[in-house]
Amino acid sequence: MPEQTTTRAPQPAPPPAAPAPAVRASAAGARNSLARLGPWPWLGPSVVLILLVVVWPVVEMVITSTHKISGLGIDFGYDGTGRYHKLFADARLGPVLLWTGVWTVLVVTFTMVISLALAQLYNQKFFGRKFTRWALIIPWASSVIVTSIGFRWMLDEVAGVFNRLLLDLGLIDSPESWTGNAAHAKPWLILVAVFVSLPFTTYTLLAGLQTVPGEVYEAAKVDGAGRWQTYRRVTLPLLRPSFLVALVINLINVFNSFPVIWGMTQGGPNTDTSTSTVFMYILGQTDVGESAAMSVVNFAVVIVMVLLFLKVSRWNEES
Incomplete structure (x- = not known):
């Protein structure tokens, strides 16, 4: 008789053992602790980065401004407000601050006005719009220092192409030193600063214009608003957030x-x-402490300038 084999049906796997009460309590406690922290587990790395990159350098800058340190980095010890007294007694500080104010106002004003016009242009449909948008990125994509040096060589008294062009056209009798004196250099500095500032500002305003729904313009047209009235009462108020961001x-x-x-x-x-x-x-080439004092003054001016601007523009008030 052949030997008969018997097969057993597979037995179902036993159910997983329930976690011990101590493990469940530990997991629940961890979740509760994490919930009590709120958003800090996610915000914590950013806060640490800000403390290391922003707050710590500012503290070091203030401490350095109270020390007498040579241009070679030799610390002669604590000097209190001595570096500030030396800074404010410097006869060059007044003209420097005046030119800084004029420079900032003119460059920002020209940049905002030209960028607003360019944003309006690029918001329209025309042949070659994509190419001109790409072309506008070039001053932004290039290094600012490289662009500045390029303009300096273009304006050079001996080898500059600008003098060569003016001489060939008979507009000047002899080469001019366009960057060798302040009267000629300042307009060129403003021009170059506006040139490198246009791409970011234009694209910021263009992004704001493209968020304006077309139905708003249709409604204004139905209400009988003219082009200028629509721009002043519809476009500019809706563009306000982007405009303020670009301006600040x-x-x-x-x-x-x-x-x-x-x-x-x-x-x-x-x-x-x-x-x-x-x-x-x-200043830092001869007196690091005085340079740090100037840095503190600059930092304070920026903070005050931004706070005043936000106060005047009523940033937090909905239009």
């Missing part, structure tokens, strides 16, 4: 701008074209 960022960037002036004139001749930021760098 431009104020801060232009006030703190260093590459344009340093790349073209290095703040000279003497300190005639130096803004407070360039002047701070120049």
Whole structure:
């Protein structure tokens, strides 16, 4: 008789053992602790980064401004407010601050007006719009210091193409030193600063224009509003958030701008074209403490300027 084999049906796997009460209590406690922390587990890394990148350098800057430190980095010890007294007694500080104010106002004003016009243009449909939008990115994509040095060589008295062009056209009799004196250099500095500021500002305003729904313009047209009235009463109020963002960022960037002036004139001749930021760098070559004091003044001016602007523009008030 052949030997018979018997097969057993597979037995179902036993159910997983329930976690011990201690494990469940531990997991629940961890979740409750995490919930009590609220958003801090996610905000914590950003706060730490801000403390390391922003707050700590500011504290170090204030401490440095109370020490007498040579341009070689030799610390002669605590000097209290001595570096501030030396800074405010410097005869060059007044003209530097005046030029800084004029520079900031003119560059920001021209940038905002031209960018608003360009944003309106690029918001329209026309042949070659994509190409012109790409072309506008070039000053932004290029290094600011490289752009500034390029303009400096273009305006060079001996080898500059600008003098060569004017001589060939008979507009000047001899080459001019366009960056060698403040009267000629300042308009060029403003021009270059506006040139490198246009891309960011234009695209910010263009993004704001593209968020305006077309139905709003249709409703204004039905109500009989003209083109200028629609622009003034519909477009500008809806563009206000983007406009304020671009304006505040431009104020801060232009006030703190260093590459344009340093790349073209290095703040000279003497300190005639130096803004407070360039002047701070120049001071650091001989007196680090005084340079830090100038940095503290710059920081305070930026904070006050932004707070006043936000107060006047009523940033938090809905229009």
